[in-house]
Structure formats: C-alpha cells, structure tokens
Amino acid sequence: MGLSWQQGPLSAGAIGHFLTPDPLPQRLLxxxxxxxxxxxxxxxxxxxxxxxxxxxxxxxxxxxxxxxxxxxxxxxxxxxxxxxxxxxxxxxxxxxxxxxxxxxxxxxxxxxxxxxxxxxxxxxxxxxxxxxxxxxxxxxxxLGHAADPYHRIDIRNTSRTLEVRLGDIVVARSEHPVVLYESGFAPRWYVPRSDIDASRLSAVEGQTFCPYKGLCDYYDIGTAHRAAWSYRNAYSEVGRIGDLVSFEPDQVEVYLDGKRLELEPGQKIVPHGVDRGLDVDEIRHH
Missing domain, CATH: 2.170.150.40 (Domain of unknown function (DUF427))
Structure with a gap:
C-alpha cells in the first residue's frame, strides 16, 4: 500500500481521514x-x-x-x-x-x-x-509495479501468545510470534513452523506475488480454504518472516492473548499476479 492504493490516504477505501473543516474532493491525485x-x-x-x-x-x-x-x-x-x-x-x-x-x-x-x-x-x-x-x-x-516511496514494512518480535484454532483443534500456539506492520494495513501475525501442527496444513496450488515480500504460498486448514500463507523465500529486506506462517482471522479462529482477532478494515489484501515474462527463479533471485 502507498498513497493511493487499497487503504492509502488518497484511496477510496482510506481507513483514516484528513482533519479539514471542509470535505476534500472524492478523487485527489x-x-x-x-x-x-x-x-x-x-x-x-x-x-x-x-x-x-x-x-x-x-x-x-x-x-x-x-x-x-x-x-x-x-x-x-x-x-x-x-x-x-x-x-x-x-x-x-x-x-x-x-x-x-x-x-x-x-x-x-x-x-x-x-x-x-x-x-x-x-x-x-x-x-x-x-x-x-x-x-x-x-x-x-x-517487480510488480513502480516502487511506492510511501510503502513501509516494520517487523517486530513480541512475547504475546498467539493461538490458532479450527473448532476444537489447536492448529498453532506460539509465545514468540512476529508481527508485521505494512503501511496502513492491519497488523499481520506470523508464527514459526515449530509452533504449528504441520499435519493440519495442506499446501494448495497457486502462488501470489508481493513486490515487497516475494512469492506467497497458501494452505488449506481442514475445510477452510487458503486459511494460511507463508513467504517461504521472503526477500532479504523482510527476511524475519521467511518461512513463518500467518493465518486469516476470518477463516480460522486466531486469538492474541486470549482475545479473538477479527478481520479489520485494511486487512483483506488484493494479491498481485506475476509480471509478464517474469519467472519464479528471477523472483527468488531478487
């Protein structure tokens, strides 16, 4: 996300607003x-x-x-x-x-x-x-589109407890998840694979591409389709989330310190396809 895409301040779906006495035009370039x-x-x-x-x-x-x-x-x-x-x-x-x-x-x-x-x-x-x-x-x-100078990613360690459940089944439980903050999107929580019941993840075909993080793989969890994802070979700039797994809170139950997370405004991401003529090896090399 940057100034004008998805939840940016100049987009139609902005999650913030300008503090002005008069309303701004609906479209600002x-x-x-x-x-x-x-x-x-x-x-x-x-x-x-x-x-x-x-x-x-x-x-x-x-x-x-x-x-x-x-x-x-x-x-x-x-x-x-x-x-x-x-x-x-x-x-x-x-x-x-x-x-x-x-x-x-x-x-x-x-x-x-x-x-x-x-x-x-x-x-x-x-x-x-x-x-x-x-x-x-x-x-x-x-890769993907012109680099947006207003796009930023910060990754932080946390000692909070993250638990992922599908009904009565505990899919993951971690006391050292990682949180990723990305330019206006709601926080995304990533869990080490050692804290996940790997038998509950079923890899699915098809990848998406983020110009800032790399290729993304997806997993079904039971009947929950594409309920988890991972940047298995994340770019070096965001290497701390490499091969960690994140979960969709509208597909499975995700609890942070006992409080269930909901799908917040700004949390549903529009994925990128891979550029024409750009192959997987080149993305990984980048």
Whole structure:
C-alpha cells in the first residue's frame, strides 16, 4: 500500500481521514519527482532512461512513472491515432511501442490536454507495465509495479501468545510470534513452523506475488480454504518472516492473548499476479 492504493490516504477505501473543516474532493491525485533513475526495457532495448521521472499517484491505481519525452527513444513510439479521456486529466493519446522486429499496440500514452493545475505532466510519456519487458531503478529490476516511496514494512518480535484454532483443534500456539506492520494495513501475525501442527496444513496450488515480500504460498486448514500463507523465500529486506506462517482471522479462529482477532478494515489484501515474462527463479533471485 502507498498513497493511493487499497487503504492509502488518497484511496477510496482510506481507513483514516484528513482533519479539514471542509470535505476534500472524492478523487485527489498526487504527483512528485521520483528522484531516482528509472529505465524501461523492451525487446532487449533500453527505450527510456531518465533521472527526471514524475510519479503519479491516482486513486485505485499503483504509482505510474512519467518520463520526459527527451529521455525516451523517439524511434520507440508510433502514434496510434487513438485518443481516450482521463476523468481528471483530459485527453490521453496512445502509442504503440516498437523496437527491432517487435511492436506492441497501446503500450504507452501521453496526457495531451492537461488542465493548468497539472501541466508538470506535459510532454511526458508513460508505459504500460505489463507491455514492457522490465522497468529498472539503476541496475535493479522493479517487480510488480513502480516502487511506492510511501510503502513501509516494520517487523517486530513480541512475547504475546498467539493461538490458532479450527473448532476444537489447536492448529498453532506460539509465545514468540512476529508481527508485521505494512503501511496502513492491519497488523499481520506470523508464527514459526515449530509452533504449528504441520499435519493440519495442506499446501494448495497457486502462488501470489508481493513486490515487497516475494512469492506467497497458501494452505488449506481442514475445510477452510487458503486459511494460511507463508513467504517461504521472503526477500532479504523482510527476511524475519521467511518461512513463518500467518493465518486469516476470518477463516480460522486466531486469538492474541486470549482475545479473538477479527478481520479489520485494511486487512483483506488484493494479491498481485506475476509480471509478464517474469519467472519464479528471477523472483527468488531478487
């Protein structure tokens, strides 16, 4: 989560509110200079390379990077003649992207009739994330979407007791769980496998992907579908939850110091699919 996605302060589902005497507009857009070098790769060709990217935060969307036209290879853009309307920012002119023997339609766009308050986006090109081969900051590939500078994860140890039950069955009991706080989401509690009755977990097919934590595996517990999950090879930045297990409090009973946890606002996560052309080995290597 960041400014505008899921429960962020600029999203439709914000769990907080601005302390202002007058109500704010239902849709607030926020643009800022990224202050990081970003590059775009298409068909093994660098088609954009800039240290002057503007990141646009728009309600209900991941951040979108806008590159100055002078930092985009002009040979890469082919006008499509297609113009659509952005609900806040006016005309959107679309381009096909080409490099070598490959062309992808509607893979880039430019805001061409901007209102006066948004002119800083004038003359800038954005690229469809899944239409490109990859986006990079310096030499490191970005996974999932443009990195949101307002996304933060903190992991803390706790001596509180966490117990997970399915009816009369104790699935897990730990006196040293780990709690993960993630940018506005409700806390998530992770339990070492040594504190879990492993016979109660049935691995299920299908993984999701978090750009900040890595690949996520899921487990059924009895008839409770996908009631638990684990980042078995969590990224080093969040390595403390690697191979620990967390449980959905709306699927099984989760008790913290004897008090049952409920599904709070901000606790239901929208999972990511894996980027086009991005394989499991590359995610694990990251």
């Amino acid at each position: 926020f643009a800022e200079r990224l202050r990081r070098r970003m590059r775009v790769q298409f068909n093994d060709t660098w088609i954009a390379d800039s240290e002057n990217v503007i990141l646009l935060h728009e309600p209900g969307r991941y951040p979108v990077a806008y590159f100055p036209r002078e930092d985009v290879d002009p040979r890469a853009l082919v006008a499509s003649g297609k113009v659509t309307q952005h609900k806040d920012l006016g005309d959107t002119t679309w381009y096909a992207v080409q490099a070598g023997d490959r062309t992808t339609e509607r893979a880039a766009w430019e805001l061409t009739a901007l209102p006066e308050h948004a002119v800083e986006l004038q003359g800038r090109i954005a690229f469809a994330w899944r239409a490109m081969d990859a986006f990079y900051e310096e030499d490191d590939r970005l």
